[in-house]
Amino acid sequence: MRKIVITTERLTLKEMNHDHVRDLLEIFSDPEAMTYYPSTKNIQETSEWVDWTISNYKKYGVGLWIVEDKKSGEFLGQCGIVPQEVEGSLVMEIGYLFARRAWGHGYATEAALACKHFGFEQMNLPKIVSLPDVKNIPSIKVAERIGMKVEKKIHKWGKDVFVYSVSRSSLEKNQCE
Structure with missing residues (x-):
């Protein structure tokens, strides 16, 4: 049984395991969905992705986490919080990638x-980032819609990415105003 981590009005986010390799391949083998990644992934690379994800859980x-339609159970994509290095510091990033x-x-x-909300309320993180490619307008819009602001542009993964962030203190300050 896969552990349910988060539920929303329409979605269920569950822990990923090797049963999800075929679902993830829908995204990873799609050149359009993978435009902002170095390349598409094959079954072996997808299995390694699942291994990396499981190691992050531990x-x-x-x-x-695997994102499914709450009513039908249909696979939609993946979204979660992942550790990333930004300029020598470990930060937690909200990452997302969905089937077209x-x-x-x-x-x-x-x-x-x-x-x-999970990162701030369950993990007590002081700050969360998102690292979209500077040309990835849809991902930039998601970061902005969830209240993140651009901090700077950095070079990571061989390309330019924005560092979008939101801090717990900025949320608390906004709630007090």
């Missing part, structure tokens, strides 16, 4: 917002 208590058939329905925003 080491950090978070990772990418799920684009344009607000699933990424709904899942990312739930992950933001």
